[in-house]
Amino acid sequence: MTNEEKLREKILIAEDDAVSLHVLKSFLVKWDYDVTVVTNGTQALQILESDDTPRLAVLDWMMPGIEGIQICQKIRAHPEKPYIYMLLLTARTHKKDLLQGFAFGADDYLTKPFDSRELRARLHVGERILNLEDELRFRATHDNLTRVCSRGVALDAISREEARQVRDKSSFGVILVDLDHFKSINDTYGHMCGDTVLKEAARRMTGCARPYDTVGRYGGEEFLIVVASADESITLALAERVRIAICSQPFATDSGDVHVTASFGVAASSIVRPLSSKELLQLADEALYRAKRKGRDQSEGSISLETVSITKTGSQRFG
Numbered sequence: 001m002t003n004e005e006k007l008r009e010k011i012l013i014a015e016d017d018a019v020s021l022h023v024l025k026s027f028l029v030k031w032d033y034d035v036t037v038v039t040n041g042t043q044a045l046q047i048l049e050s051d052d053t054p055r056l057a058v059l060d061w062m063m064p065g066i067e068g069i070q071i072c073q074k075i076r077a078h079p080e081k082p083y084i085y086m087l088l089l090t091a092r093t094h095k096k097d098l099l100q101g102f103a104f105g106a107d108d109y110l111t112k113p114f115d116s117r118e119l120r121a122r123l124h125v126g127e128r129i130l131n132l133e134d135e136l137r138f139r140a141t142h143d144n145l146t147r148v149c150s151r152g153v154a155l156d157a158i159s160r161e162e163a164r165q166v167r168d169k170s171s172f173g174v175i176l177v178d179l180d181h182f183k184s185i186n187d188t189y190g191h192m193c194g195d196t197v198l199k200e201a202a203r204r205m206t207g208c209a210r211p212y213d214t215v216g217r218y219g220g221e222e223f224l225i226v227v228a229s230a231d232e233s234i235t236l237a238l239a240e241r242v243r244i245a246i247c248s249q250p251f252a253t254d255s256g257d258v259h260v261t262a263s264f265g266v267a268a269s270s271i272v273r274p275l276s277s278k279e280l281l282q283l284a285d286e287a288l289y290r291a292k293r294k295g296r297d298q299s300e301g302s303i304s305l306e307t308v309s310i311t312k313t314g315s316q317r318f319g
Helices: 018-030 041-048 068-076 095-103 116-141 151-168 182-189 191-208 232-247 277-293
Strands: 010-014 034-038 056-060 085-090 108-111 172-179 214-219 222-227 251-253 256-258 262-269
Touching: 010 018, 010 041, 018 034, 018 116, 034 041, 041 056, 041 068, 056 068, 056 116, 068 085, 068 095, 085 095, 085 116, 108 116, 151 172, 151 214, 151 222, 151 262, 151 277, 172 182, 172 191, 172 232, 172 277, 182 191, 182 256, 191 214, 191 222, 191 232, 191 251, 222 232, 232 262, 262 277
Parallel strands: 010 034, 010 056, 056 085, 085 108
Antiparallel strands: 172 222, 172 262, 214 222, 251 256
16 A cells, blocks of 8 residues: 555445446545445444544435434434544435434535535535544644643543453553653753653653553653553563663754653552552552652652562663
8 A cells, every 4th residue: 555545535425326326436536535335324324433434424315224314413423433524415405404414413415416526625625624623632632742642531541441451351550750850951951942852752752652552741741651451560661661762862952962861650450459540640659759769760660569670770671
């Protein structure tokens, strides 16, 4: 698959009329959309409710299985999911019918036979709305400066791992990260430099974490990493990878290179000894302060869980 193909917008066509379907698909393929075709409403709903659904949909109002407006109504019943822009195709022209379509959750409509230029213009409007929706959703769930998850999202990740632990009998860990002497960076180089350091630290943390871990800004210069399906030794190993990633290379800023280190507090919840989110964070916080008292730039595990600290001199054991 080429880079151009990866960037193509996915779109669903749900249309039971063979001629109309052929015309629609021809135009959409010509405009470089990644087209999925179904011929009844039941299939359309299954696709739109899937995890990897197209975000654009052209739905015939009248078709076998489930009508287009009923699909709109069912999709809008799940506002927590990413927004889908749904365009109704209809031969109906009465105002009350069109208002009904909007009331059921349709974004727009085209009357049959449709004009291809009008279709393309309305789809472009849909793309702009989806881009805005994605940006608003991102801003609501991510830290504006560092672009990692917000504190609330990171805490929600702990709740999800708690549920997974009960379901799958698994373990998971948390890492509290605090950039060492961050106030002195702000005082010496200025807050613009401090912002650059925060952004670069977040980038390095994200680069070390696995795709299914969660990196969030916990507050100020403190970060929280939720480590899925991991015991404390695995979580400590990740903390060490992040520590090394932060301290191994200076941070390039407009004020010059700045050497940055960080301290890490680690705790884990296991099926043998499950911990609430409050207990887990408290243990990680205590471990973080032990790491600072011992000289900073090191990872410290939870004594309560009978683990040992990993310091700068002992990190080789974990790679």
